[in-house]
Amino acid sequence: xxxxxxxxxxxxxxxxxxxxxxxxxxxxxxxxxxxxxxxxxxxxxxxxxxxxxxxxxxxxxxxxxxxxxxxxxxxxxxxxxxxxxxxxxxxxxxxxxxxxxxxxxxxxxxxxxxxxxxxxxxxxxxxxxxxxxxxxxxxxxxxxxxxxxxxxxxxxxxxxxxxxxxxxxxxxxxxxxxxxxxxxxxxxxxxxxxxxxxxxxxxxxxxxxxxxxxxxxxxxxxxxxxxxxxxxxxxxxxxxxxxxxxxxxxxxxxxxxxxxxxxxxxxxxxxxxxxxxxx
Numbered sequence: 001x002x003x004x005x006x007x008x009x010x011x012x013x014x015x016x017x018x019x020x021x022x023x024x025x026x027x028x029x030x031x032x033x034x035x036x037x038x039x040x041x042x043x044x045x046x047x048x049x050x051x052x053x054x055x056x057x058x059x060x061x062x063x064x065x066x067x068x069x070x071x072x073x074x075x076x077x078x079x080x081x082x083x084x085x086x087x088x089x090x091x092x093x094x095x096x097x098x099x100x101x102x103x104x105x106x107x108x109x110x111x112x113x114x115x116x117x118x119x120x121x122x123x124x125x126x127x128x129x130x131x132x133x134x135x136x137x138x139x140x141x142x143x144x145x146x147x148x149x150x151x152x153x154x155x156x157x158x159x160x161x162x163x164x165x166x167x168x169x170x171x172x173x174x175x176x177x178x179x180x181x182x183x184x185x186x187x188x189x190x191x192x193x194x195x196x197x198x199x200x201x202x203x204x205x206x207x208x209x210x211x212x213x214x215x216x217x218x219x220x221x222x223x224x225x226x227x228x229x230x231x232x233x234x235x236x237x238x239x240x241x242x243x244x245x246x247x248x249x250x251x252x253x254x255x256x257x258x259x260x261x262x263x264x265x266x267x268x269x270x271x272x273x274x275x276x277x278x279x
Contacts, residue, residue, distance in 0.1 A: 209212040
């Protein structure tokens with residue numbers, strides 16, 4: 001403000017001097033005019049102040065508003081489309097984020113379902129393996145049952161032959177009593193004791209075979225029940241089943257051989273008794 005006032009006063013003084021010089025030059029031919037008319041004349045009125053470089057009077061300067069970005073008409077006319085584009089871009093980005101979030105959720109659910117399917121598949125495979133092991137056990141138990149039935153039939157045949165031999169022994173004393181005049185009493189008594197002792201021995205053999213058969217049958221049944229009652233199948237249970245099966249087969253083979261020998265002896269004794277009964 002001070003600088004502008006000083007410049008204005010300097011200009012006004014220069015203009016006053018110029019005006020006085022012009023007046024002096026215009027009245028140069030008039031001799032009646034005193035030489036120091038410029039000094040005796042009153043000063044001219046000051047000229048109005050010139051406008052500043054910005055085209056405004058210094059005294060009438062208005063307060064400028066706060067400085068802000070200048071917007072040209074072209075930029076102001078283009079601002080609404082730009083805002084719409086920005087809003088559209090924001091909507092698109094939000095939509096993309098929502099789609100990505102949903103895709104991640106779907107992938108997580110898909111992985112969970114795949115894990116569940118894999119677990120179910122493993123359980124089905126374990127159930128199938130257990131089912132095959134149970135089928136093997138059932139088949140082995142059926143074979144053992146058939147072998148037991150065959151051995152039981154052999155034992156029944158041996159017992160029936162022993163009963164027939166005992167019946168013949170009961171008939172022999174009466175026949176020997178009828179034929180007392182034909183045989184010496186000492187020889188007949190000795191033959192009767194010998195025959196009774198041999199029949200008793202064979203009966204003891206048959207009863208021992210029957211008791212052994214029953215005991216072995218109970219042992220096999222207990223072992224098979226223990227193997228079947230075992231909940232989770234394992235390699236140890238399969239090995240135990242194989243050992244039990246091999247043991248039963250060995251015992252069955254030995255038992256059948258002894259049963260055949262006993263049956264043959266009983267058959268020969270029966271033939272001898274039948275021959276002696278008819279003589």
